[in-house]
Amino acid sequence: DQQVKQNSPSLSVQEGRISILNCDYTNSMFDYFLWYKKYPAEGPTFLISISSIKDKNEDGRFTVFLNKSAKHLSLHIVPSQPGDSAVYFCAASAPEIIFGKGTRLHILP
Amino acid sequence: SQTIHQWPATLVQPVGSPLSLECTVEGTSNPNLYWYRQAAGRGLQLLFYSVGIGQISSEVPQNLSASRPQDRQFILSSKKLLLSDSGFYLCAWGGGGLGGYTFGSGTRLTVV
DSSP, X not given: OOSEEOOOSEEEEXXXXXXXXEEEEOOTTOOEEEEEEEOTTSOOEEEEEEETTOSEEEETTEEEEEXXXXXXXXXXXXXXXXXXXXXXXXXXXXXXXXXXXXXXXXXXX | OOEEEEEOSEEEEOTTOOEEEEEEEESOSSOOEEEEEEOTTOOXXXXXXXXXXXXXXXXXXXXXXXXXXXTTEXXXXXXXXXXXXXXXXXXXXXXXXXXXXXXXXXEEEEEO
């Protein structure tokens, strides 16, 4: 049974607009949540994380929101840029890191 | 600075052949090391992790094994590959938490 779920396999967003990637989890004991970005044929790179005691963390164009009551987190990218086109993985620390299946983000010109 | 090396980048192997993928980490000592696999249509699945030399934990039963002969070396092996072993294999190191893990560049394994 998947503990970290990304229900949207892909998402297309116009350049300059906001990209919102969603993630749901089932285990309320997760300590940290993370987002990774992955280009084809490369390893994932760490993007941003949030502690389970926080509800928001911001780093430049990237903001992660955590809603513990709903067991939901989201990644906001604003403004979206062409280089943001990649697969984004949501992950949770248990303490080993468990990943979702990923969402492919396409930034349209 | 810490770096992680993984090779080869691509590998095509026949069914039934052995496998050995190597991962080394530089710039840190006694790292936690991990092997993940990304199969088609699936996320990143944790296969093995190691907290020290000779200490291996397996997350899923499978046709693969892992070894840690040295502090900064982690090896993924198989005696006889199956078609289902095809995938993108990633080595990672790190303590988890807010910093997550650092991943290598991956090995694309195709079993034919």
